[in-house]
Amino acid sequence: MLIQLTYASRTAAILGPGDVKDILQSSARNNQSAGITGALCLSNGIFLQQLERDRTAVNALYHRILKDSRHKDSAIL
Template identity: 50%
Template sequence: MLVRLTYASRASHGMSSQLIRDILESSQRNNPTRGLTGILCCNADTFVQALEGPRTAINALYNRLAEDNRHKDLTILDYEEIHVRRYASWSMGWAGAKQANRELFLKYSCSDRLDPFGMSAEQVNGLLLELSASVSTISTPIID
């Protein structure tokens, strides 16, 4: 059974381009063997991520994330059984909160800043789906 987990968190000790690169490289190395796919979006201190895969693998990864001291305020925004993956071609795609995405943030929320904590699951999923159209699978993250 496939599930999609969408969650948000805040960086515990600030965020850097190197931290994002480390997360992406680790995800892209480890996720294929676990059957996981997904997308990560972040800004200066906020992460939002959708993960897809087998329920047991998603649950195990979430439990590891809950103990990861690089972030805090881990909040499940959506958890659902799915029939089809949205992010099947990425072990982990990345969408930065760059200036070009601010219009999308405003489309789905009350602000032009990424704030998944103030958005509904439907809004977050819509935003991630639109961001996925221009996401890169690996690049040099720029933190705005």
């Protein structure tokens, strides 16, 4: 069954254009291989992301995101 998880988090540090490009490229590659769809926004140091797929895949990805040092203060919305 398809689920959606939306979360927000703060950037742990100031991200430059190269950092953002790396995040987008790795997210697109990893999410596509896992069959996860959604959207990622970054504005004023806050990530807003929606993830879509089955519960197991989305939960696994969200827990990897929680361990990513570029994120802090994550909250499911």
